[in-house]
Amino acid sequence: MSALLPTIGLEVHVQLGAVTKLFSAVAYAAGAEPNARVAALDLGLPGMLPVANATAVGLAVRAALALDGDVQRTSRFARKHYFYPDLPKGYQISQYEEPFCRGGRVPLGDGRSCALQRIHLEEDAGKLVHTDAGTLIDLNRAGAPLIEIVSRPELHAAADAHAFLVQLRAILRFCGVSDCDMELGSLRCDANISLAAAGAPLGTKVEIKNLNSFKMVQRALEYEERRQTAVLAAGGRIEQETRLWQDEAAETRSMRSKEFAEDYRYFPDPDLPPLGIDDAMVREQRRLLGELPDARRRRYVRDFGLPAYDVEQLLHERATGDWFERVVAAGAEPKAASNWIMSDVLPAARARGGDLTALGLPPATLAELLRELDQGRLTQNSARQVFAHLLQHGGTARAAVDAMGLRRIADAAALQPLVDAAIAALPEAAAAVRAGRDKALDALKGHVMRSTRGQADPLVVDRLLRARLGS
Numbered sequence: 001m002s003a004l005l006p007t008i009g010l011e012v013h014v015q016l017g018a019v020t021k022l023f024s025a026v027a028y029a030a031g032a033e034p035n036a037r038v039a040a041l042d043l044g045l046p047g048m049l050p051v052a053n054a055t056a057v058g059l060a061v062r063a064a065l066a067l068d069g070d071v072q073r074t075s076r077f078a079r080k081h082y083f084y085p086d087l088p089k090g091y092q093i094s095q096y097e098e099p100f101c102r103g104g105r106v107p108l109g110d111g112r113s114c115a116l117q118r119i120h121l122e123e124d125a126g127k128l129v130h131t132d133a134g135t136l137i138d139l140n141r142a143g144a145p146l147i148e149i150v151s152r153p154e155l156h157a158a159a160d161a162h163a164f165l166v167q168l169r170a171i172l173r174f175c176g177v178s179d180c181d182m183e184l185g186s187l188r189c190d191a192n193i194s195l196a197a198a199g200a201p202l203g204t205k206v207e208i209k210n211l212n213s214f215k216m217v218q219r220a221l222e223y224e225e226r227r228q229t230a231v232l233a234a235g236g237r238i239e240q241e242t243r244l245w246q247d248e249a250a251e252t253r254s255m256r257s258k259e260f261a262e263d264y265r266y267f268p269d270p271d272l273p274p275l276g277i278d279d280a281m282v283r284e285q286r287r288l289l290g291e292l293p294d295a296r297r298r299r300y301v302r303d304f305g306l307p308a309y310d311v312e313q314l315l316h317e318r319a320t321g322d323w324f325e326r327v328v329a330a331g332a333e334p335k336a337a338s339n340w341i342m343s344d345v346l347p348a349a350r351a352r353g354g355d356l357t358a359l360g361l362p363p364a365t366l367a368e369l370l371r372e373l374d375q376g377r378l379t380q381n382s383a384r385q386v387f388a389h390l391l392q393h394g395g396t397a398r399a400a401v402d403a404m405g406l407r408r409i410a411d412a413a414a415l416q417p418l419v420d421a422a423i424a425a426l427p428e429a430a431a432a433v434r435a436g437r438d439k440a441l442d443a444l445k446g447h448v449m450r451s452t453r454g455q456a457d458p459l460v461v462d463r464l465l466r467a468r469l470g471s
Contacts, residue, residue, distance in 0.1 A: 007193070022050075049271050069119055077093050094148075101118060106171075121146070170315070313338075330364040330368070381449075386404065444465050
């Protein structure tokens with residue numbers, strides 16, 4: 001049996017960051033009391049007509065532009081019929097033959113990309129909660145605005161599917177389309193995989209659902225590739241079906257036979273006119289799009305000379321990169337600003353359970369602190385004490401340094417008595433240094449630093465100790 005090549009396609013549902021639902025004025029947010037955010041339209045009650053949410057359409061257009069898609073000036077909504085408890089109307093309003101976006105691509109992070117077939121708008125369904133007492137229905141999510149991003153079947157490794165999702169999430173978060181939080185359900189992915197010999201027609205595809213993390217997508221695809229390979233090697237036949245990923249057992253299990261498009265009986269929604277997207281909307285969403293991660297990544301290396309690790313940390317959130325750039329614009333050296341943001345600023349923000357704005361620390365204040373450090377008026381230890389003071393009390397860095405009495409001590413005449421006191425206090429360490437064991441200098445320097453509350457210039461202390469001990 002010749003080697004089989006897996007072919008993978010992804011269908012990614014992304015909840016748009018609009019305040020209200022796609023076709024009703026009810027506000028939607030994850031975590032609300034069950035069935036507290038439900039419109040009559042969501043319940044399928046008669047007499048209610050859908051009205052498209054302009055904000056959601058704008059965000060969808062922005063996503064299409066970010067992914068190099070071809071935005072269609074006219075598209076149509078269709079009814080996708082299926083009967084399930086989370087869909088009281090008996091159909092979902094989606095797009096089928098005429099989506100608002102055709103084509104596009106998602107970079108894989110290594111110079112390659114995966115082409116997209118389409119992006120379309122649709123409303124979400126409700127949520128079923130299975131308990132020992134039975135299945136409960138929460139319709140809060142019904143009608144929430146979604147885009148479905150459908151890749152072309154041109155991925156050939158589970159790791160590439162993982163890279164696709166990582167890059168897609170980064171782009172959509174960066175341009176403000178969605179928070180893409182898989183835990184809250186604002187990004188959900190189904191994966192399709194088939195096996196065939198290279199150059200042969202595609203094999204029978206299997207859809208995998210219940211994928212709750214990017215790593216889970218990769219593990220499920222790797223398992224399914226092994227399973228299908230074993231079935232075909234034994235002379236079996238792959239059934240077109242939908243399978244569920246069981247993470248605890250690390251395997252997929254059959255759920256149902258796979259539906260075909262005709263099973264959904266699509267037809268244009270008679271309650272909704274064609275969706276028109278004019279040039280003005282496209283221009284406005286392109287303006288709001290701003291700089292995308294790849295462009296910023298190249299600029300940070302070119303203009304700031306940052307290493308790859310720093311760049312990736314600063315690109316996790318657009319707000320982090322924006323904050324970093326404001327620190328640099330206020331006069332801080334880029335690498336020093338990056339180091340402090342990664343090691344001190346972001347951990348402090350996380351500890352307070354908020355974002356950078358919740359710190360109450362202006363970027364210019366951190367830049368001022370870093371200038372004090374760079375110009376030798378503070379030690380690293382003192383600078384961190386000042387940083388903690390600024391977080392608690394605010395004010396300027398210079399005022400905090402003066403109030404805390406933390407100016408760096410680099411005057412040899414002022415430090416010499418403290419050096420002599422350290423030698424007298426630690427005679428064994430002093431003898432070890434005289435005997436050529438320089439490691440013992442650390443204890444002596446530590447004594448001086450403690451006596452100055454970390455304000456002594458370590459280089460001056462080192463020079464004075466060596467001169468006194470003949471090292």
